[in-house]
Amino acid sequence: MNPTLAAPLAPFADALPVPRRLVAARQDGQLTVPIRAGAHRFHRDLPESAIWGYDGTVPGPTIEAERGQPVVVQWRNQLDGTLPVVVTTAPEAADTSGVPVQCVPGLSGGTPDQNAAALAGHAVVHLHGGLTPASYDGWAENLVAPGQDAVFGYPMGQRAALLWYHDHVMGVTRFGVYAGLAGLWIIRDQRERELGLPEGPPFEVPLLIQDRNFGLDEDGRLTGQLVHKTDPEVMEAFPPFTVVNGKVWPLLQVQPATYRLRVLNGCNARTYRLVLLRDGAPELHRITQIGTDHGLLRTPARVPPDGLVLASAERADLLVDFSGLEPGSELTLVNTAAAPFDGAPFPAASAQGAADPGRMLPYPHVMRFRVVPGPATRQTIPRELATDYRPPEPDVLAGAPRRTIALVERELNGQPNMLTMRELVTVGDYHTGPAVTVTDGEQTTRYRAVAAHFEDATTFFPVLGRYEVWQLINLTSDTHPIHIHLDPFQVLSRRPIRYEIPEHGIEDRAITATVTLERDPGDELGHTIDDNERGLKDTVRVNPGEIAEIAVRFTTYAGRYMYHCHILEHEDRDMMRPFVTMPAELMPFMA
Ligand SMILES: [Cu+2]
Numbered sequence: 001m002n003p004t005l006a007a008p009l010a011p012f013a014d015a016l017p018v019p020r021r022l023v024a025a026r027q028d029g030q031l032t033v034p035i036r037a038g039a040h041r042f043h044r045d046l047p048e049s050a051i052w053g054y055d056g057t058v059p060g061p062t063i064e065a066e067r068g069q070p071v072v073v074q075w076r077n078q079l080d081g082t083l084p085v086v087v088t089t090a091p092e093a094a095d096t097s098g099v100p101v102q103c104v105p106g107l108s109g110g111t112p113d114q115n116a117a118a119l120a121g122h123a124v125v126h127l128h129g130g131l132t133p134a135s136y137d138g139w140a141e142n143l144v145a146p147g148q149d150a151v152f153g154y155p156m157g158q159r160a161a162l163l164w165y166h167d168h169v170m171g172v173t174r175f176g177v178y179a180g181l182a183g184l185w186i187i188r189d190q191r192e193r194e195l196g197l198p199e200g201p202p203f204e205v206p207l208l209i210q211d212r213n214f215g216l217d218e219d220g221r222l223t224g225q226l227v228h229k230t231d232p233e234v235m236e237a238f239p240p241f242t243v244v245n246g247k248v249w250p251l252l253q254v255q256p257a258t259y260r261l262r263v264l265n266g267c268n269a270r271t272y273r274l275v276l277l278r279d280g281a282p283e284l285h286r287i288t289q290i291g292t293d294h295g296l297l298r299t300p301a302r303v304p305p306d307g308l309v310l311a312s313a314e315r316a317d318l319l320v321d322f323s324g325l326e327p328g329s330e331l332t333l334v335n336t337a338a339a340p341f342d343g344a345p346f347p348a349a350s351a352q353g354a355a356d357p358g359r360m361l362p363y364p365h366v367m368r369f370r371v372v373p374g375p376a377t378r379q380t381i382p383r384e385l386a387t388d389y390r391p392p393e394p395d396v397l398a399g400a401p402r403r404t405i406a407l408v409e410r411e412l413n414g415q416p417n418m419l420t421m422r423e424l425v426t427v428g429d430y431h432t433g434p435a436v437t438v439t440d441g442e443q444t445t446r447y448r449a450v451a452a453h454f455e456d457a458t459t460f461f462p463v464l465g466r467y468e469v470w471q472l473i474n475l476t477s478d479t480h481p482i483h484i485h486l487d488p489f490q491v492l493s494r495r496p497i498r499y500e501i502p503e504h505g506i507e508d509r510a511i512t513a514t515v516t517l518e519r520d521p522g523d524e525l526g527h528t529i530d531d532n533e534r535g536l537k538d539t540v541r542v543n544p545g546e547i548a549e550i551a552v553r554f555t556t557y558a559g560r561y562m563y564h565c566h567i568l569e570h571e572d573r574d575m576m577r578p579f580v581t582m583p584a585e586l587m588p589f590m591a
Contacts, residue, residue, distance in 0.1 A: 019062045127185060311539065424511075464555060
């Protein structure tokens with residue numbers, strides 16, 4: 001196979017755009033955001049693309065709010081026309097020269113999906129990371145048709161953090177977000193101001209990272225047409241072009257100063273492992289991570305030695321030191337993560353050579369920074385950041401309810417395998433049917449599946465204010481970023497497992513597997529919790545061959561919420577389930 005592909009677009013040609021800021025306090029907390037069709041140019045040398053966007057832009061405006069100051073948004077669905085994305089499944093996974101078809105533009109012989117082409121703009125907005133009442137959380141089935149409005153109240157009773165808002169329509173979230181329906185939402189608070197962190201331009205820069213693909217005309221030239229392409233072997237779309245704030249491989253001119261980069265992976269499916277290169281060599285020491293999904297860490301963290309891993313929906317708050325660099329110095333942010341991502345390591349020192357179409361990573365570039373003349377300023381990084389949370393006490397967790405979820409891969413006739421999940425409950429020795437047996441040292445627990453599909457009866461009823469431990473068992477060969485709506489959680493452990501699934505072990509509901517808490521001899525993953533994951537998270541990567549445990553405590557709002565894999569192609573095909581938070585005093589009345 002040809003190890004590299006020539007890029008059909010010039011990298012670092014466009015300046016990094018910064019989305020328009022919509023500061024809620026300047027409008028008394030009352031915002032109106034139209035959801036509109038529009039046109040957007042993803043690259044200097046591309047024609048305009050038809051998109052759907054909040055306020056008609058890609059990304060949407062960045063909404064900025066203050067902790068404790070509620071924001072009301074009137075979401076006005078003014079979409080007209082149909083989905084501006086051609087959706088297709090190519091007939092073959094690779095072209096005649098062996099290059100995966102997802103690494104190249106165009107439809108690769110696929111025919112446009114007529115059902116997707118008929119989508120006419122039903123929308124629903126979810127604020128990811130928001131501590132939001134259930135009625136405003138964007139339940140995937142509560143749709144707003146074109147011509148209708150939704151007025152959602154966001155109390156903002158939560159810590160400063162980078163959140164994002166995006167479309168969440170049942171079964172087609174992957175198309176709405178891909179069409180452009182995503183924007184950032186920043187909450188600010190006093191603690192961040194005490195620390196003197198950069199706020200606003202020029203030194204605070206949000207980076208919304210996505211991947212996109214485009215069509216080809218009859219002469220083989222790129223059109224701006226957005227293309228969502230999958231193949232017979234891979235159900236997720238892994239487009240070849242990385243787009244930051246709406247531009248393919250942009251360039252940001254920086255002063256020799258400390259910048260605060262607020263990074264979000266807003267891809268449908270691709271995980272990034274970011275490495276900062278200068279003259280081909282990694283310079284990760286320039287990066288200090290101060291925050292994660294739900295805001296500040298307790299102490300600053302170094303980026304892991306292989307690079308900063310962000311799966312879909314994960315965020316990182318970074319201080320990057322460009323001081324001491326000569327004007328004209330260039331640093332390039334690259335991605336070393338293969339797709340689909342399985343957690344496999346890749347040394348940062350080899351990042352320069354990460355391009356590999358066979359790993360569905362034809363172009364590792366993400367963006368470039370170029371240092372311009374200016375006064376050199378370096379931010380002193382405080383040693384203590386957040387002071388408002390600690391890990392839950394072991395005795396609290398010892399008595400906490402435990403919930404168990406298996407992530408499974410189901411084989412389907414004539415279709416790619418379906419990645420989905422099963423909610424499990426323990427069964428006694430009397431149980432004779434299919435079961436998942438988990439052996440942890442001396443202790444063996446048997447489970448049966450009680451829910452497989454989104455529409456199956458709800459089985460999770462967490463009580464407000466009480467910690468719970470959720471155990472996620474990954475029986476697939478991919479990493480899944482599992483996202484829980486409402487409150488954040490803390491990652492307790494990742495433990496390696498060995499497992500066996502008999503033939504036809506994963507049926508619709510019946511599931512049979514034998515799981516042992518010990519490392520498989522062929523397993524090369526660390527199964528560690530990185531320092532930058534020891535914060536308040538709302539999305540956790542569950543790697544192949546591991547059980548991840550998290551401690552979650554829901555607060556404040558009772559109601560019906562969702563948890564799901566944030567690979568949108570998985571979420572849309574049932575890797576999503578409801579849960580209902582309840583006040584304690586109502587529990588005796590639950591039948
Ligand atoms: Cu998944």
